[in-house]
Amino acid sequence: MADNTIIQQGYFTSTGVPKTIILRSDIDWMHTYNLTTIAGTTQWDSTEHIWQREMIAGDSIIYYHGAATNVMNSVGSITGFNGVANRPAFYPIDSSGLLTVAPIAVTAGTNATQPVYSTATTVPLQTGAIVRVYGGAHTNINGLDFSVDTIVAATSFRLANALATAPGVINGAGFWRYIAPDLMTYKLFTPGKRVVANITAANPAVVTTLVDHGYSSGDIVRMMVPAGCGMTQMNGLLGTVTVVTAATFSLNIDSTAFTAFNFPLPAAVPFTPAEVVPVGETTASLLDPVRNQGYIGIVLGSLGAVSGTPTGVNGDVIKWIAGKSFATFIP
Amino acid sequence: MLASTASFINCTGGVNGDNPTEITRADVDLIVRELLNNNAYTIMDNIEGENKFGTAPVRDAYFGLCSTRMTGNLDAVQGFIHKNQYPAPMNALRSEWGSIGNLRFLVSSIGSVTPVSSALAADVYNIFCVGMEAYACIEQDGYSAQFIYRPPIYDGPLALNASVGYKFAEVPRITNDLWVVNLRTTLA
Numbered sequence: 001m002a003d004n005t006i007i008q009q010g011y012f013t014s015t016g017v018p019k020t021i022i023l024r025s026d027i028d029w030m031h032t033y034n035l036t037t038i039a040g041t042t043q044w045d046s047t048e049h050i051w052q053r054e055m056i057a058g059d060s061i062i063y064y065h066g067a068a069t070n071v072m073n074s075v076g077s078i079t080g081f082n083g084v085a086n087r088p089a090f091y092p093i094d095s096s097g098l099l100t101v102a103p104i105a106v107t108a109g110t111n112a113t114q115p116v117y118s119t120a121t122t123v124p125l126q127t128g129a130i131v132r133v134y135g136g137a138h139t140n141i142n143g144l145d146f147s148v149d150t151i152v153a154a155t156s157f158r159l160a161n162a163l164a165t166a167p168g169v170i171n172g173a174g175f176w177r178y179i180a181p182d183l184m185t186y187k188l189f190t191p192g193k194r195v196v197a198n199i200t201a202a203n204p205a206v207v208t209t210l211v212d213h214g215y216s217s218g219d220i221v222r223m224m225v226p227a228g229c230g231m232t233q234m235n236g237l238l239g240t241v242t243v244v245t246a247a248t249f250s251l252n253i254d255s256t257a258f259t260a261f262n263f264p265l266p267a268a269v270p271f272t273p274a275e276v277v278p279v280g281e282t283t284a285s286l287l288d289p290v291r292n293q294g295y296i297g298i299v300l301g302s303l304g305a306v307s308g309t310p311t312g313v314n315g316d317v318i319k320w321i322a323g324k325s326f327a328t329f330i331p
Numbered sequence: 332m333l334a335s336t337a338s339f340i341n342c343t344g345g346v347n348g349d350n351p352t353e354i355t356r357a358d359v360d361l362i363v364r365e366l367l368n369n370n371a372y373t374i375m376d377n378i379e380g381e382n383k384f385g386t387a388p389v390r391d392a393y394f395g396l397c398s399t400r401m402t403g404n405l406d407a408v409q410g411f412i413h414k415n416q417y418p419a420p421m422n423a424l425r426s427e428w429g430s431i432g433n434l435r436f437l438v439s440s441i442g443s444v445t446p447v448s449s450a451l452a453a454d455v456y457n458i459f460c461v462g463m464e465a466y467a468c469i470e471q472d473g474y475s476a477q478f479i480y481r482p483p484i485y486d487g488p489l490a491l492n493a494s495v496g497y498k499f500a501e502v503p504r505i506t507n508d509l510w511v512v513n514l515r516t517t518l519a
Contacts, residue, residue: 103447103452134447134449134452139450143450143451143452191336193336193337224338269450270341270352272339272351273341326491326492
């Protein structure tokens with residue numbers, strides 16, 4: 001294999017959201033070409049993004065139409081152009097390590113069952129991404145991973161799967177970290193254990209998980225509910241899953257007469273949260289065997305309807321190539 | 332596989348202000364009780380006491396599998412017996428560090444660590460406390476491990492780069508979810 005050999009290539013049609021590309025091995029460089037904007041002349045449309053190892057997460061070199069012509073200008077993603085800095089570009093992902101993006105400041109968080117966290121930087125978040133907050137007054141949530149939704153660009157994101165009870169305090173300054181773009185990247189093995197956000201006292205009991213569960217109907221799970229979370233009658237019970245939503249599933253357990261479930265308050269720290277542990281399945285098709293699904297890849301950032309990122313905008317056709325170098329020289 | 336799927340208990344007996352806290356004797360006792368209540372068999376037999384200065388009998392024990400970076404914190408736990416204090420140190424495993432109650436700790440430089448995942452953004456160390464036959468690695472039939480070496484001549488006319496790799500097919504399985512618990516802890 002010679003230097004700069006392309007080890008993988010492909011294309012996709014953008015849907016205007018970040019795109020995760022799974023790669024067969026570690027790479028040292030990647031290029032994306034927007035075939036739609038290359039053929040056009042619209043000012044500010046980017047046509048090519050270049051990333052190579054040692055660039056920081058999110059960065060790239062961008063070629064874009066600096067004017068309404070075919071003439072190209074180039075700039076870094078971090079610097080940006082047309083008044084938009086920090087254009088999200090390439091985020092290397094290694095699902096055995098995750099955490100490739102530096103911590104980002106949180107300025108506030110609401111005291112609600114779905115806290116909204118204020119932050120000046122929301123890239124490369126998309127609905128369903130998984131984050132972790134820490135350092136703020138939400139000490140009962142700090143360090144726990146959760147899925148997000150309702151992302152307001154450069155303003156805030158929301159904890160997607162409602163807690164049984166609000167955190168109890170307003171969160172102050174702290175940090176958030178981008179853990180994974182989606183469930184596929186989140187854990188090496190699936191189905192995985194999940195921290196429980198809520199369990200209804202109903203027949204059937206409905207469980208909400210902090211991170212979307214990724215289970216299939218027919219999976220068998222064991223509920224682990226410590227005393228601090230209430231509903232101790234549920235502790236240790238096995239149940240068969242019927243999927244309701246990405247974040248909720250029902251169990252063949254009647255919890256109507258059980259004590260109410262609560263999410264521990266900051267005063268309970270340190271504590272062990274309630275969790276759900278997959279232990280088997282009833283289906284004959286082996287829908288959810290425990291298997292290693294780790295991979296190395298790249299997340300291509302997006303600005304939604306705004307062009308200038310590797311994914312362009314909805315409908316753009318993107319070609320990409322990725323390769324390896326034998327040596328990297330850093331002065 | 333264990334980090335992704337095994338149930339966990341956070342250490343809560345420590346005083347470092349984090350969640351989980353550093354490991355304490357109360358946390359070890361809780362884990363041992365959990366495994367006992369779940370009818371997990373211990374893996375190692377007890378080591379009988381002998382009339383040797385500085386030694387202490389060692390209880391029959393489950394294994395705790397953890398990172399080498401845990402060793403300093405293990406030393407500080409009440410009731411810790413280093414393996415050189417065993418009445419018969421030859422019964423200790425090469426990777427063993429010592430025992431606390433009914434838990435004997437095996438350490439590895441590649442022990443499981445979840446980076447910046449405590450409430451105070453510290454690294455969380457996963458100690459997999461396992462009973463006998465709690466999990467298994469099943470090699471796939473007809474596909475044993477291969478170590479592959481390609482000499483430099485395959486690289487190009489200048490024969491500059493050799494490549495080495497291995498591949499294998501095996502399936503890790505938890506055989507009984509009640510017999511393995513991940514004790515999560517931070518450092519003191």
